[in-house]
Amino acid sequence: MAQRASVEVKTSTPVAPDRRMMPPVLRALLFAAIGFVVLDALTVLLDYSPQSPYLSQTGAVAGWFGALVGWLLGIGGYEHIIKPMLGFDDPGYKQVGWRRFFQLADDHKVIGVQYLVFSTGTFLIAGLVAMAMRFQLMSWQPTIFQYPQSYLNAVGIHGTLMMFTVATVAMFGGLGNYMVPLMIGAKETVFSKASGIGVWLVPVGVLTVAFSPLLGAWTTGWRGYEPLAASDGVGMLYYYLGVFALTLSSLIVALNLVTTILFKRTKGLTWNRLPLFVWGILTVSLLTVIWFPEIQTTFLLALTDKMAMLNMFNGLGHALGFSEFFWLFGHPEVYIVVVPALAMWNEIIPVFTRKSLFARPMAVLGLVFVMMLSGMVWAHHMFTNMRYSEMLPFSFFTEMISIPTGFAYLAAIGTIWNSRMRLTTPMLLVLMSMFNFLIGGLTGLFVADVPANLQLHNTFFVVGHFHFTIIGGMVFSWMAAMYYWLPKFSGRTYNEFWGKFGAIWVFVAFNATFLNFFILGLHGMNRWVSAYPKYLQPENFWTSIAAFFLGAGFGINLIHIVWAWVKGPKVQENPWQAKTLEWQTSSPPPRYNFEELPVVVAGFYNYGEGAPEPVIVAKQAGTQA
Amino acid sequence: MAIQKTRGEMEDMRAIRTGFGIFLASLSVMLVTLVAARYLTAGSTVGPYSQWLGAITTLFMLISGFAARSARTAIVRGNNQAMQSRLGLGFWFGVLTVAAVLLQWILLNNQGVPVTLPAAEVYYVLTGIWMLLAVVSGFVLYASKARGRRIGGYTVDNHWDVDAATYFWTWTAMGWIVLYIVLYFI
Amino acid sequence: MANMVLFGVLWIVISLLGEWGVTAWINSAPNGTGPYFGSFSNLGIIGAGAFDFLLWVAVPIFVFVVLMLVFAMIRFRVKKGETPDEAKNQSRVNKTFIGIWVVASILVNILIWLHPNASGLEQVFAAQKVTAKQHPLIVDVTARQWEWIFSYPQYGISQAVNSQGDDVLYLPVNRPVKFVLQSFDPFHTYDYQVDVIHSFWIPGFGVKQDVVPGETRTLVLTPTQITSTEKNPMVRVQCAEDCGPGHPYMEANVHVVSASAFAQWAKAQAAGGS
Structure with missing residues (x-):
């Protein structure tokens, strides 16, 4: 709404005296506490009886909304959103030094880093939870999780955080926000203010989910399945609310980036020349815009269902209704996670193979068709409870979606063939990601086959399958992208030996862990169990050992990347001789990215002798302010 | 104060408008989900809602929606005064609409309709979520009016805030009408 | 061309070895139900058949891609001491390759939808219609x-x-x-x-x-x-x-x-x- 206010501020870099009483994060916490207490008190007053407890279920929910509003106002929404909406002047953003990361920002690069930090931090939290789970599974009897519900709650927190804060956010909110405007030659995003406030929804969501067991353990896993959720612990409520905040954040990212890509492309950047990663983010944004409101509504329905003890989703209502609503979103969500990774492969491969991208239109079409088909396969999560007549069509679409997914491989393989490959860490990680995702995809054939699915569903085979697609596909590509873009973020680079060492470590440990999951599943190990029949213990034991190595491997890579970002050796501006636009400006880029907006005259993926240079810097472009 | 807009600014405006349109389209998915939930839960049963009260609620909503629309028309023609009063009309009739829905909640409760009756469930849930949206878009509508007063009025060239607020409010009004048809008739 | 022949020969040889290994794995269990394990009922036997068939289908695909990754890392890598130049072959399109890829992936998917899936489901459905x-x-x-x-x-x-x-x-x-x-x-x-x-x-x-x-x-x-x-x-x-x-x-x-x-x-x- 008050978009123009920020445009005016741009000309005068604010050096206003710091009149703030306390750091934004502290003020946000204080406001959140006030918001919680006030709204909770209101619920008590509105329905007062001498017996009413101070904190009821309704109070916890209302208080949460109060805390959410308080938090957003405190972090800077009051000055930058609410007051300008009411006609007051925006005080401007003070974006200097390290402090800029701890307050509201409107610079897409700061926002991108904030997203990256939040998802990395959450990756650590949820990863430690996974370590605890694996420790429990070393024994067939309860050890560190004395009660199954605490184990199940850990599974739920691990899944929810990994899905909604890491897998969905890291490449989309983090790299997407940071890189997309640079890659399309834009000075900033369209809704930079909304985007700045959206990122602060992530810590709200993470803390809400992470501390939800304080209200009472919930045992449904990351899906929040009804009717179990209705009879489950009260912490369930904070699962819904936490995910609501997280999805809202991603929805803002999607709206912002889709509009930015549609309108802010620089001169000459036609759809035919649009970088693949941007195509990936565009398709993901559209999926998000369609499906996230759907799951948010479903969670609001389920929240009310539980809070007011309605019968919408239990045996008296429509018991499978929630599952249907959930998977309608749930499967597109998987592609929201994976599509940026597939796009990233073909972003990195031409740069390091010094070879023009093979079959670029197919690579783009693949992403688009995956997007379109992804809404038609969801029910394959429900083969064990659907009507027989629905099995054939849904298995058909499920098989078919492997065709456009394969186009990413088609382009990648066509490019590396007869190339001159520099086997750097990012390139190695991309090849590893292709290997892992291949296993994830091929095991998908088994799970998509209905007769076999009736055995494999809800076993560790499925757990292995989706960890291969998400860790193997998305996390490995995320790591590849981090090493690839490190010189862009900081002007510094990593150590090649330690980079490869970390990559190989993670690759070996990952495969050692999750290949075992397939065998475990076939041997009859089902999901969501903290205790299992004794005959499965030896295999589980070795799986856990490998998992600990995997955890340590991620730690090594994280330390290495942070070290390189802060203290690594300095490199020249474009160390990989890449051609896309983000490399056509200084590293790290200035506040408004480009001194002069670049003009694109050819595609970015042409290599070899005499390949046309894709970019000219338009000195004469005087029309742009 | 007529400001000549540069090409870049016009382009920015177009981006913001389209982005807002995508936002509203995205919100519409919520409505679709709610309608689906209505039929999954209660089939096509129409609950013991007061048809009179429903009609009055919808009338309020229509008045409010059209007032907001005409507020935008007024400012497109440069009539800041008329815009202000019509925004006020739209806002207060919006408040009346929400009050009328709440009245229906109280009536259902007082008639002794069990909360878990499927037709009652869907009424509470659908209108409840709609009211949540109405509170947000009502605040935006109110803010556009307050902002107008503080910045010394909108002009023919500068009224995007009113546009956005009235689009959002119109969307909310249409949302109510969809829910009205779905809940009271089919 | 030499690369293509070498790759093709390696692909066929390794795939055959893979198929042999998978078959041995399948036959290692009694009544040929292999790694599926759960085959003590008529429905389990249908699932095991599907699983085994899919293993055979998956082997050449897996070998093709993984061999390609390894092959590229060895054959197409810029080795130490070589000048890191641009690739000589810059072909951005190869209609034969793309055509074969697209047709093959459609055919494989239709095949596995028809054979272990639809045919297996028919048997499962038939087994449900039990008469007095x-x-x-x-x-x-x-x-x-x-x-x-x-x-x-x-x-x-x-x-x-x-x-x-x-x-x-x-x-x-x-x-x-x-x-x-x-x-x-x-x-x-x-x-x-x-x-x-x-x-x-x-x-x-x-x-x-x-x-x-x-x-x-x-x-x-x-x-x-x-x-x-x-x-x-x-x-x-x-x-x-x-x-x-x-x-x-x-x-x-x-x-x-x-x-x-x-x-x-x-x-x-x-x-x-x-």
């Missing part, structure tokens, strides 16, 4: 948080238990069994209808079916071997859908016995006063 002439054994299965209750209306057994008082499932071998699955809590004091989704799974039988509150579902299968939980821990009833804190412990022992042993057991159970 086949004398199916009817077992009423009640899932509650967290217990499996088995009753045999044809034999007057309302809750089958073993000598320790635990729920137990006895089945005769080679006779169709019709499980009637419901999720509710007969022991609940005031709200017996409210229960959650469970999933009736016997890993050794290679099949599962969700048990949904408010619905009655059936599953027909025929056990094909005499076995028991004690002999093979895969042959057990296990809840496969997360149903709350007691989920890991929601299991029951299974005995597949001969027809005469079953009749004897049923008589004893019915006389046991239950």
